[in-house]
Structures are given as C-alpha cells and as structure tokens.
Amino acid sequence: MFNIFSLKGGISNVQGFCCDGVNVGMKSSQDEDVGFIRSEALCDISVRFTTNRFQASPIIHFKKYPKDFKTNFLLINSKNANAMTGEKGVEDIEEIFNRLSNYISVENPIMSSTGVIGYRLDIEKITSSFEKFDFNAKNSDRLARAIMTTDSFKKELSFRVELDSGDSFNIAGVCKGAGMINPAMATMLCFVTTDAKIPKSDMEEFLSEATEKSFNRISVDGDTSTNDTVMLLSNGLSNSYNREAFREALNRMLFEFAMMILKDGEGANKLIAFEVKGAKDSLEAERVSRALSNSLLVKTALFGEDPNWGRIASTIGATGVECSEESLKIYYDNLLIYSDTQRELDRDREERAYKIMKRDSFKIICDLGVGSGEFTSYGCDLSYEYVKINAEYRT
Amino acid sequence: MFNIFSLKGGISNVQGFCCDGVNVGMKSSQDEDVGFIRSEALCDISVRFTTNRFQASPIIHFKKYPKDFKTNFLLINSKNANAMTGEKGVEDIEEIFNRLSNYISVENPIMSSTGVIGYRLDIEKITSSFEKFDFNAKNSDRLARAIMTTDSFKKELSFRVELDSGDSFNIAGVCKGAGMINPAMATMLCFVTTDAKIPKSDMEEFLSEATEKSFNRISVDGDTSTNDTVMLLSNGLSNSYNREAFREALNRMLFEFAMMILKDGEGANKLIAFEVKGAKDSLEAERVSRALSNSLLVKTALFGEDPNWGRIASTIGATGVECSEESLKIYYDNLLIYSDTQRELDRDREERAYKIMKRDSFKIICDLGVGSGEFTSYGCDLSYEYVKINAEYRT
Numbered sequence: 001m002f003n004i005f006s007l008k009g010g011i012s013n014v015q016g017f018c019c020d021g022v023n024v025g026m027k028s029s030q031d032e033d034v035g036f037i038r039s040e041a042l043c044d045i046s047v048r049f050t051t052n053r054f055q056a057s058p059i060i061h062f063k064k065y066p067k068d069f070k071t072n073f074l075l076i077n078s079k080n081a082n083a084m085t086g087e088k089g090v091e092d093i094e095e096i097f098n099r100l101s102n103y104i105s106v107e108n109p110i111m112s113s114t115g116v117i118g119y120r121l122d123i124e125k126i127t128s129s130f131e132k133f134d135f136n137a138k139n140s141d142r143l144a145r146a147i148m149t150t151d152s153f154k155k156e157l158s159f160r161v162e163l164d165s166g167d168s169f170n171i172a173g174v175c176k177g178a179g180m181i182n183p184a185m186a187t188m189l190c191f192v193t194t195d196a197k198i199p200k201s202d203m204e205e206f207l208s209e210a211t212e213k214s215f216n217r218i219s220v221d222g223d224t225s226t227n228d229t230v231m232l233l234s235n236g237l238s239n240s241y242n243r244e245a246f247r248e249a250l251n252r253m254l255f256e257f258a259m260m261i262l263k264d265g266e267g268a269n270k271l272i273a274f275e276v277k278g279a280k281d282s283l284e285a286e287r288v289s290r291a292l293s294n295s296l297l298v299k300t301a302l303f304g305e306d307p308n309w310g311r312i313a314s315t316i317g318a319t320g321v322e323c324s325e326e327s328l329k330i331y332y333d334n335l336l337i338y339s340d341t342q343r344e345l346d347r348d349r350e351e352r353a354y355k356i357m358k359r360d361s362f363k364i365i366c367d368l369g370v371g372s373g374e375f376t377s378y379g380c381d382l383s384y385e386y387v388k389i390n391a392e393y394r395t
Numbered sequence: 396m397f398n399i400f401s402l403k404g405g406i407s408n409v410q411g412f413c414c415d416g417v418n419v420g421m422k423s424s425q426d427e428d429v430g431f432i433r434s435e436a437l438c439d440i441s442v443r444f445t446t447n448r449f450q451a452s453p454i455i456h457f458k459k460y461p462k463d464f465k466t467n468f469l470l471i472n473s474k475n476a477n478a479m480t481g482e483k484g485v486e487d488i489e490e491i492f493n494r495l496s497n498y499i500s501v502e503n504p505i506m507s508s509t510g511v512i513g514y515r516l517d518i519e520k521i522t523s524s525f526e527k528f529d530f531n532a533k534n535s536d537r538l539a540r541a542i543m544t545t546d547s548f549k550k551e552l553s554f555r556v557e558l559d560s561g562d563s564f565n566i567a568g569v570c571k572g573a574g575m576i577n578p579a580m581a582t583m584l585c586f587v588t589t590d591a592k593i594p595k596s597d598m599e600e601f602l603s604e605a606t607e608k609s610f611n612r613i614s615v616d617g618d619t620s621t622n623d624t625v626m627l628l629s630n631g632l633s634n635s636y637n638r639e640a641f642r643e644a645l646n647r648m649l650f651e652f653a654m655m656i657l658k659d660g661e662g663a664n665k666l667i668a669f670e671v672k673g674a675k676d677s678l679e680a681e682r683v684s685r686a687l688s689n690s691l692l693v694k695t696a697l698f699g700e701d702p703n704w705g706r707i708a709s710t711i712g713a714t715g716v717e718c719s720e721e722s723l724k725i726y727y728d729n730l731l732i733y734s735d736t737q738r739e740l741d742r743d744r745e746e747r748a749y750k751i752m753k754r755d756s757f758k759i760i761c762d763l764g765v766g767s768g769e770f771t772s773y774g775c776d777l778s779y780e781y782v783k784i785n786a787e788y789r790t
Contacts, residue, residue: 054712054720084708084720084738117705119739226709296691300782310512313479314621317449325449325479343479344514384779387695 002245003162004252007172010140010156014170015195015237016040020137021146024125026079034077034129035146037191042070042107043233046203048211050228057082057089058111059229064090065108068200073106074191074233076147077126078176079115083226092121099123103130112229114149114176114189140174147176147189155260159249161196167240169196171249175257178264188215190230190257195238196246207232210251214258217377219293230254258378267387268380270302271361278329279373284321286375288366291319293379302381307345307353309338316366327369332356397640398557399647402567405535405551409565410590410632411435415532416541419520421474429472429524430541432586437465437502438628441598443606445623452477452484453506454624459485460503463595468501469586469628472521473544473571474510478621487516494518498525509544509571509584509622535569542571542584550655554644556591562635564591566644570652573659583610585625585652590633591641602627605646609653612772614688625649653773662782663775665697666756673724674768679716681770683761686714688774697776702740702748704733711761722764727751 011019021035049059075096082089097109113121144154158172177188211230232250262271274292279285292298297311309330316323330338333356335349345353356362406414412434416427444454470491477484492504508516539549553567572583606625627645657666669687674680687693692706704725711718725733728751730744740748751757 051715052709052712053715053718054708081705084705084733086720086735086738116703117709118703118733226712303782308511308513310476310479313449314447314512317447317621320446320448323448325481338479338513340481343481382782384782387698387777387779387782 001164002242004245004249005160005162007158007160009172010144010158010174011037011172011193012138012140013158013160014172014193016235017193018136018138019143020133020135020139021142021144022129022132024128024132026077026122026125031148032142032146033079034075034126035143036076036133036135037074037143037193037233038106038135039072039193039233039235041235041237042072043235044200044203045069045071046200046207046232048207048230050225052226052228054084054226056113056227057085057093058113058227061090061093062110069108071108071110071233073109074112075100075109076112076189076191077115077121078147078149080113080119080121081115081117081227082113082121083117085118085120088120092123095123096121096126099127100130104135112189112191112227112231114147114227117226140172144174147174149176150178151176152178152264155257155264157253157256159253161242161245161249163240163242163245167238169238169240170194171196171246171253173253173257175260177261188225188228188261190215190254192232192250192253194232194234194246195236196234197236197239197241198234198246202243202246203232203234206247206250209247210254213251214254218258218262219290219377219379262378262380265380267383269360269383270381272302272379272381273363273376274379275363275365275376276368277365277374278367278369278371279375280322280371281373282375283373285368285373286377287319288316288321288368289375289377291315292364292366293377296382299379299382302357303383305354305357307332307337307350307357312364312366313338316368321368322370323368329367329369331363331365331367333362396559397637399640399644400555400557402553402555404567405539405553405569406432406567406588407533407535408553408555409567409588411630412588413531413533414538415528415530415534416537416539417524417527419523419527421472421517421520426543427537427541428474429470429521430538431471431528431530432469432538432588432628433501433530434467434588434628434630436630436632437467438630439595439598440464440466441595441602441627443602443625445620447621447623449479449621451508451622452480452488453508453622456485456488457505464503466503466505466628468504469507470495470504471507471542471584471586472510472516473542475508475514475516476510476512476622477508477516478512480513480515483515487518490518491516491521494522495525499530507584507586507622507624509542512621535567539569542569544571545573546571547573547659550652550659552648552651554648556637556640556644558635558637558640562633564633564635565589566591566641566648568648568652570655572656583620583623583656585610585649587627587645587648589627589629589641590631591629592631592634592636593629593641597638597641598627598629601642601645604642605649608646609649613653613657614685614772614774657773657775660775662778664755664778665776667697667774667776668758668771669774670758670760670771671763672760672769673762673764673766674770675717675766676768677770678768680763680768682714683711683716683763684770684772686710687759687761688772691777694774694777697752698778700749700752702727702732702745702752707759707761708733711763716763717765718763724762724764726758726760726762728757
C-alpha cells in the first residue's frame, strides 16, 4: 500500500532537479518568458507529441536524437512557437545550444516552445537568458510563469508518494494551456519530473494511459496545436519505486492539470463533465461525448445558463449514433431533464435546472439507453471573452 | 440556349402558386409566424431532409405518405420546431390538418416547422391562422417573414427562364436560416416552387446536385438541426421545360440562398470562400476546406482581421492530410501570404493582407501542392454577437 501527499511548490521538490525562469524581453511585461529544467543525473524520457502534421521545430529537433536517448537539460520559451519555420527553425535550436555550452555542460539538450506560429526565434534574446539563469536554482514558480501565454494562473503540482516499506519518491510537474488546443498561441505543454526509479517501459505505458484519460478528454475549442507536448523525465535518484503508486500519482497529476486548463479555458466560467452511457459501444459513447464538448451551441447555452435540453439532444442526433427519442435520457447532475415520458420542462424542474447551471461545475449525463458503452469528456462554456481573446491575439 | 432573368418578389411569380403569412401570437412582436404555400394543381415533390438522427415530427409525418405522393398544400410555422415531441408531435399535425379541412379542401397536406426543440405545438394558435389566411393570396413577402427566426432579413428569390423557342417557365423560392445549422432555433428551411414541366427524375437529380453545391458547403457553426429541409414543388402549369436551363437556374438559386444565409450568419460580418486545391484527392481537399470553415480559431482571427496565417496552417496540419511545410502555399485573394520561401510576413505584405481582411468578402486559397484535388466551402467569422444571440436565445 502507499499514500500520495500533495506538496506545495513544483519541480523543485524532486531530488536532483533544478529549474528557473527569467525575462529576456519577449513578453512586453517584465514577466518570465524563458525557463529551464535541469537534472543532476541523466534522465529517461517518455513523451507524447501533437498529432498535427506540421510539427514545430523543437519536436523535429527532438526526433533527430537516437531512440532512447537521455538528457539532463530542457529549455522552454513562450511568445514564439518556432513552428512552420522550416529547417532554419531547427538550426536555430542547434545554434542556441551551441552557445549554451559556453555557460554549462549539458547532454542532449532539448527545447520546447509555445507562442505565435511562423516567426523565427530571436536567438540573441533567447540566449541572453543564459547570463541571467541560476542553473542551480530551484525556482519552480518562475519556471511555471515563464511558460504561460494566455494562462491566467500558473499551473504546477507536486506529489510525494510514501510506500509502506518506508521508501518514498517524488513526482512534480508544470503545465500551461488555456485553449485546448489553441494553435497560434495557447499550445498545451506539460513537463513532469520524477526521482522514482521507474523502468522506461512503465514510463511509456503510464504516460500514454494518463494522457489518454486527461488531456485527450478535454476540449476548449477542439483545435490541435503544432507544439502540444506531454513529457515525463525521470532521473531515478530516490532509488525507490512502486508500480501502482506511480501509476496512480501520474494519472491524478495529469487529470488535475487537465482540469486546471479547462478552468483557465479562454473566457470560460464553467467546467462541465459530459458523461455518456448506455451507448452501443464505447466508441459511439466517445463520439457523442466529444461532439457535446465541442458544440458551439451547447457551449453558448452553458454560458447563457439556458436549461434547454434541445441543443444537447440535437447534437446527439447529429452524430448519427444508435439512439432514439424513446431510449434517450438526459440529466443535469441528478436531475432528470429529458426522458420519453417527461419531455417538456415544467416550472419546478426548470427552476432546479437553472440552479444547477449556475454552478461552476456540473455533469451533463446522457444515457442513450441502447447498450453499455461509456465515455466521459470535459468541456467548458463559450463566452464573449473567448472571442475577444482570440480576435485580439497578436495585435 | 436560354436566358435566366431575376425578378422582384418570390413564389407569387410562379403560375398557380398562392402564399400568405399571418401572426397568430407565437412571435411576441406582430410579425408573421405562420404561412402557407398552396398550388392550384397537384405538385410533384422532391426533398432533402436533415441527416440528424432525431428528425422532427413534420419530417416523420411527411414520410408516412406513400412514395411519390403529390400535394397541393404546405403549412409552415416558426418559433416551435415540433422536434423531440414523439408520436404526439405527429398526431398534432394530423389534428391541425383535420381542422384545416373546415376551411379549404387540400390533398396530402404537409407541414414544416422551425424554432425551439422539445415543446408541443399550440394547436389553437396554429389553427387560428386558418381564419386569417387569404388562401388565394400571392403574398410571398409575408410568407418569407413568417418563416424567419433569428434571420435579420427575409430571403426570397424569383427567376424567369426564357427559352429560345419562346417558351418560358418560372422558378422561385423562399428560405430561412442564420446559423448553419442551429438546432434549437435557426434551422435551415428552403422551399422552391416551379411551374416548369419537369420530370420527377430530373427534380431528384438536380435538387441533390444543387443542395450539395450550396447548403452542404456552408458553415456558420457546424451543427446539423433536427428540422433542416430543402424542398422542390413543381406543378407543371407553364407546360414548358429545358433540362439545362432548369438545372442552371436551380443551382444558381440555391447557391444564392446559401450565401444569403452566410451573410446573415448569427453575428457574422464577413463571407469567406475557403478554396482548397492541390490536395491528394478531392476528399482530402474537402476535409481541409471544412476544417477551416469550422475552426473557432480561424473564425475569431477573421473577426479580429488578423492576417496571421499560422492558425490556417495549423488547422490544415491538424486534419492529417498529405501536405508539407514546403509544398503548402496560402493566399488571401491573390496575395501570397505563405510559401516555403516566404514565411514571415514583411510589413508590405502584412499591410496588403490587412486591407483584404477588412473586406466583407474574400477568398482564402490553400494550395497543398501535392495533387489535383479541389474543394471550396464557405464560412463566416465568429463575433461577440454570435455568443450573445446563442447564449440569450429562448430567454
């Protein structure tokens, strides 16, 4: 057995990891815009990159290393995604790391970027960070700020896992994202570090599972960026490990990060779980759940706190899955809002529905009534603020 | 050869067709909310209904008639979609037509509805229209107003086709829609009438083709309503017909209606053609074109008049079609905005791009550079007003 404790702070809590963030003048404010994660010992790496066909230069650069390479240094910048910049974009990263070698000796350094697409990095500005960094710092707060774009709050988490044997290890991460996934700027980035002595095969298995159950189940605007990255770095320095404990801690961490992104969804006010059950199979449940969390009409109705179930039913119908007017049931939390025998909302149920919709967070449960397929995804409402943020970006 | 002339007015111009619209108190204003189309002679019918799994009661009622039935009467109401109302919804239509028989003798009457989902029709209000209608009127203007919901202008068109032989026929229609397609209210409805002596098989062929090239190529919000209907009624009273002339007139009419819907897109200010070429095949071209016209990020960038091509490129990449950073070219009208050798926007091109984006209407041309597949779809920007209309609807 094991216990998972939530600690204050972030990556600084993990043995052997240093981090920092500084401002080099890319953000117009004095906010941090470049940061790093460094490990005293070489790290195994497991990573999930965007499925976008146009992968950004940092991803192309990463893939040039041999399979199963190890690293001890990760550089991260905001404001510029270094995407659609061609071979020059990769050469720029190589030049940046050439210059880094004048400051500190690192092995197989990697980079990650977020921001506007289509502009080359300002090498002078980026490398000016090397003068300013404290490479032995444990400033996870400044790192977390350095990777923010439209995020309205920094996102870091730290767990300490204590095993019954008395051994323990740490897992901590930093994340950014406020649109899911907002190509021109609000890419989702997540870096998790651990001192657990975890085998590489477990890293791969658990990162896939945890990503699938978290970031792949949220939608702010249904877009997939050129830079999306979820990375797990382990240096093994704690010398302890437990499979189930690590798995649970990682699942919990990525799910919490995903909910943070939704809560910070551009202009969003509400976090909604779209729980679909009773579908023919899990694929049909997934199709319905994702259609609901992506529907503009559902999202604007949530913003307007309108208990009209018609938009939900219509969106389900538009997916073409197996379901009938007679078999369908819709609930807001525990309140039955539509069934074959209860179609029009009476005043009592309408008022109870209004109250639920005023909450910051609630469930929309759709029971298709034809099988046992289930799937839950998470979404948010669509407000004026979303349009404002995305119309005015860059200018 | 033939000539197609555009006439003022609408369905009233077609031989043998009467129409009218009245207010029965469903719209809070004094605006018309129920209308009819009546033909002196029985009409052949060709129709395309929504692919939504939950088809509204008027559609279920229509499908109860035998194949190839003819009609001379169509009743249309706004404010209530009569959708998700079950068997009762169909019985309500039957009761309405029972009462109609006290006023006028009709054959195989059909109904069409648009508005909120999930409420039964108010039979008393609907049938009170029968007292108010002039069944011999030619009031296409009032009919066009009666079917409006969030539309900000009425949509009717009338063409007169003159053949070299001296013969002529008319084709005229009425349409509504301001979201494409907005399940809870802004369903797309289109009714076209003609006095051409057109064979039923041509009606089917041409209505499919014209719908495919028009309504199936526009997107306001990517939703598919429970009530969408495109219908062609022909009474043959002109006794004249020409295959190519009719085909061209119908294609032109449905395309003009589709552009009217986009221009009236809820809160939209711009009409954009997303012209994709150079794709591996036409299916991949279609996938890209539709992804662009549905992307929230592209739509908000259009509203913000931001010439950032990064969102367009990223949306193309997210579709996973065959394309590379090197092969891709993006144009705004004739202005090359991205190519392998011209990535960052210089000030001159950026200013020219701004000017194009300030127009009410322009093309975004994406040449994927890998084949000869082509597809064009049409979309609009996403403004604060869209959120407002859809958040506040019903209340």
